[in-house]
Amino acid sequence: MKTNLQYDKDGRILFTEEMKKEYTILMPMMLPIHFRLFKNILLRHGYKAVLLETDHPRIVDEGLQSVHNDTCYPALLVIGQLLDALKTRKYDINKTALIITQTGGGCRASNYIHLLRKALKRNGLGHIPVISFNIGGMEKNPGFKLSIGLIIQIVYAILYGDLLMLLANQTRPYEINKGETDRLVAEWTDRIGNKLRGSTILNNRSVRRDFDAIVSDFARIPVMMTQKIKVGVVGEIYMKYSPLGNNNLESFLLSEGVEVVVPGLMDFVLYCVDNAITDTKMYGMNRLKGSLAIPLKKYLEKLQNMLISSVKKEASFTAPSPFEHVKSLIKGYVGSGNKMGEGWLLTAEMLELIDAGVENIICTQPFGCLPNHIVGKGMIRKIRENHNNANIVAVDYDSGATRINQENRIKLMLSVAKLNMQKAAARSV
Amino acid sequence: MQHYRVGIDVGSTTIKIVVMDDDNDIVYKYYDRHYAKVRENAARLLADLKDLLAKSSLNVAVTGSAGLGMAKAAGLDFVQEVFATKIAVEFYHADVDTVIELGGEDAKILFLTGGTEERMNGSCAGGTGAFIDQMAALLGVSLAELDKLSLEHGTIYSIASRCGVFAKSDIQPLLNQGANKADIAASIYQAVVDQTVTGLAQGREIKGRVVFLGGPLTFQKGLGLRFKETLGLSDEDAIFPDNSEYYVALGAALYSGSLRQMDYSHIMSCINKAALAKNTVLSLPPLFSSKAEYAGFVERHSANNAKVIDIATYEGDAYLGIDAGSTTLKLVLASPDGGILYSFYKSNLGEPVQLVKEQLEKIYEMCGGRIKIKAAASTGYGEELIKNAFRLDGSLVETVAHYYAARFFDPQVDFILDIGGQDIKCFRVRNNAIDSIMLNEACSSGCGSFMETCAHTLGYSIEEFADMALYARHPVNLGSRCTVFMNSSIKQAQKDGAGIDDIAAGLAISVVKNALYKVIRINNPAELGSHIVVQGGTFLNDAILRSFELETGKQVTRPDIAGLMGAFGAALYAATFKTEKTSMLSYDELKRFTHTSRAAVCGGCTNNCKLTINRFGGSERYISGNRCERPLGKSSMSVLPNAYKFKLEKLLELKPLSGPLGRIGIPLGLNMYENLPFWHALLTHMGFEVVISGLSTRDLYSKGQHTIPSDTICYPAKLMHGHIMKLLDMGIDTIFYPCMPYNFDENLGDNHYNCPVVSYYPELLKANIKALDGTRFLYPYFNPGNRKNFTRSLCSFFTDRFNVSRKTVEHAVDKAYRAYRAYRADIEEYGRKALEFAKANGRLVILLSGRPYHIDPEINHGIDKLANSLGLVVLSEDCVSHYIDKFRTGVLNQWAFHSRLYAAAKFATLHDNVYPVQLVSFGCGLDAITSDEMRYILETGSRLYTQIKIDEISNLGAAKIRLRSLMAAVELSGGARHENQFAI
Incomplete structure (x- = not known):
């Protein structure tokens, strides 16, 4: 039975309160740990959320058929994954809604939600409501409201996710009992998930306690500390994080005996908040948003510092740098007014990695990514000029690029990394 | 016990093997094409070495773009090929700064000094051996001939090397204009050099001692010369070593020295095991499940065969259609009811006029007194030239010609797809009119010649290849993208052990997918319509036709004259004329017909059109290559309104006025084409003498080419590098080019952003043009869309830096907004x-x-x-x-x-x-x-x-x-x- 659809003044299908009760909400995947936590939060708030963990080739085909092929690859995958799920008949298409993030900025990514709607229409699925997940106040829906409580939980989930990802990356390559790290990640993801789902009230104190417990749990995993090459992964956010997008880059690197370093999601969130402040200060845009962003940024930074100090309690782990430090590194490269896509953050992340001694970097981007022409590929020459040992490879991803080509380029970077490591070892002897 | 090091280099097309002894002498080297059978060939080559190696202890390393899979499967050590090159070069040569290596499909550059960096061609085959092969084929010469020709060149033309299609569209007009082949040959090499310098070096200058490696650079001296000249290298600094094609294998051998030692039998068993292992490949359903199914398919399509009439016995009227394509000539003589009396299809070899003349004479001879040609029409690339040369009754644009022909076979046709060797054309038919034309301008994938080239590379003819595809059990899924990507997909499939038949079928499916999803961009086969006519020589390949039907789920019409449809359509068009007799040159006139052409450059405006002036016999003259009517001596058309011209002239009217703050340069590109009146007024009123870099030219582009870090960015952005270089050359020491994420708000949308490239390109220029370091390059963030904020930012930027008063700035701002409004x-x-x-x-x-x-x-x-x-x-x-x-x-x-x-x-x-x-x-x-x-x-x-x-x-x-x-x-x-x- 079809629900009566309601529309806003622009003709957009609204997600109504009634739908909240009946509709399944499909979420596309990006960062496995984090998104599983997000799903649990949505469940707790009464949404019937389902996280899509599919990764078969049919997803790409769906994307190719429904999205302009020159559009960035993440759009193609996200939309392909959602359409593919709708077509499996696993979900009642008259009782299903979709959710997708919307950043709102000068990058093409702000248009994903519109491309998704166009794709739905093309496939005769135009009646499916699409929820925009954003904190900028775009596209409101009566049945989906971001309450303060929900936002705070999401923020905590990002931190939990960042912490688990960080510790797992620093432990997994060295663990003596294979699989132990992943088991611990799964265990904690469940525990946090239940906590977020249940009625426990989160506050800074209980979260800090969790952080400390997580850190000491990971520290207890028996490891064999051999010297390994460290490789940082930066880039366009979806390509950087999504195994579906980057052809399981992390596991490939692991199989090459590498320790992977991936910057956390909180930096990106802080970057987005910081942009709202810049937008007001530098460009005189949206004053209200800018003034709300200032306390929000302070709050987030405080939480990020909490994570950092927990990690620092174990000497064997390397803690991430505070946001302001990351931001300070861009001086002489790009300005903080560069705010489309990953903007200055991408350059900053490369510099932060080098700063932290991770000189081998993979810069991932969808083929033809516009902001990355400037903040990614455009800055590599200059970074190398200032850091002789910086060993950066830019890898493009799209439906036609083959894994063998990508891996070959990465292997080249790894060969140089190995040589640099040997040279450094020789010097220190 | 004797000890050897063995390097095995498995490239995209060849396999090389070297054996080195402890004195670093090469005791054995061998090189062969592997025709996709990487593991079998590696096993065979090693088996041949039994006498040499059986009783020795060995180190082995595998390298090369197709070597990774083999090494993995065999459990042998792998060394990345660029890295192997580096090892070899550092071993054999002292003080080398840069290595340039061109292979069949790969191009690599290594910077060894001043921060080691290695780069490979990523997404583009431009500038590789494959590109040169393609171009030699276009010229109809062998590689050796191409090389010889290039040494005799006079001028060099600019040819794009990124993709075969682009280069072809540069070369074809040159050929048609009768340009010297020697010049073209050298220009092809130059294109490769340019591609290497920009595409690969990406902002790093190539200098110092350079080693050149790889097949093309070993065997084609002319190519090396172009590199030497372009990079300004002396004989000493340009090193073309012996054994250069073996360097990668040598590097692997050298590298293997640090690895475990093995004996011969162990290695052989590893490799044999790998050769036998059949990997699972992502495969697609077969094209035909049985021979009977194929027979039914052939039967169904034979319903669309054109009627053939014997010209030797026919009496009556006839109509002639000529399709003068850019590379081929097609000709059809048809009876009034569309029967085929005579047809002709051949490569025009750059001389279409001569070929048409011969054909017309032949047709007149065959017609004798029995057949009366009532009208003749031309179409295609050379339609006007042919019409003028032979005084035809008419001519028509090729899309319409194809429509006429398709309508003959299916009167209700609503979708036409034509895939030729290098072109894809398709369009819908709506209300008897052509709608939504799609052509492949940007990319050659999806065209027929690609499949042909692949067949040849793998050692088969296209016919054999197509036959194998029909019955392949597990066609490989090769995706749908650019040719280069497909080449690497094929590489991957080979690595995974797919058979040739599966690759052939996979390619046929890819060609179709490319046409459908890249060029036509369908979402849903229903969009194609219900009466589809497919044509073009490529569809004569049953594997491709079948793939098309399977992919779209539709039965389509493929006439058996699929390759001649343009000419057939022109003949049908001629049949609509009410002429009694064709105006075409008579047999006698043809016998006297002469054609000469000469190239000229029009000096009428900055486009500098390359004209071809054709003379047919007496005083008749036909000019082609022109964009406007100017060189024809007509001027009536030039009074038609042209806003592009108007806007450009308005911008060029903005002249520098000397001022107390001295000269300030503005690069004229990207959003400056919109904002120049604004900044010009602003800076002029602040007291600057505003100097503009002027119009873009090809020369200007090449000046900045070496500083472009991202080869896939748009051309307008790439041009900015040249504009900056030009300003620097003019001696300007202050350059103003602000970053503008926002533009003026015209209240047409939800926001008023610039695109990410326009917004922040100045930051990229600053980071990549070293010469800017000694210049005052001003690139602040501004948002002129918000006047209050803008004025404040401007004041804080200019007042202290240039010692101008707030008042002056505010006054200038006022003038700027006025100037911009006036311009709008x-x-x-x-x-x-x-x-x-x-x-x-x-x-x-x-x-x-x-x-x-x-x-x-x-x-x-x-x-x-x-x-x-x-x-x-x-x-x-x-x-x-x-x-x-x-x-x-x-x-x-x-x-x-x-x-x-x-x-x-x-x-x-x-x-x-x-x-x-x-x-x-x-x-x-x-x-x-x-x-x-x-x-x-x-x-x-x-x-x-x-x-x-x-x-x-x-x-x-x-x-x-x-x-x-x-x-x-x-x-x-x-x-x-x-x-x-x-x-x-």
């Missing part, structure tokens, strides 16, 4: 007048809709003039966008320049005589969004959408086909109310 008002006024003119004179208006910077003649290649010469009034999107109020779009309408596009499309839906043509720069990511939305707005208003892709390559042929087909469609639908008769 002038454009709007021009638009208003032009629309009036068009109405009064019954002219069609072409809205050339793009970005402000598309008025740069180096970017638009003179499309505006071409449109004028076709009798069209030319306006730009910003001449009319202000007539439209903000309206709801299906996408987030947040970029200032793009909002104008949507408004322009909306405007066209309200004005019958206005036709938008969208100009899209290759690599423009935003246009993936805008073009779909523009199409949607237009089609919702029952209007035609036309798009022209533009790039650094000047090829107006495609633009002309689109414009003329658009006009043909307008004419057929009765939309044109003007007097002009177009040759359609």
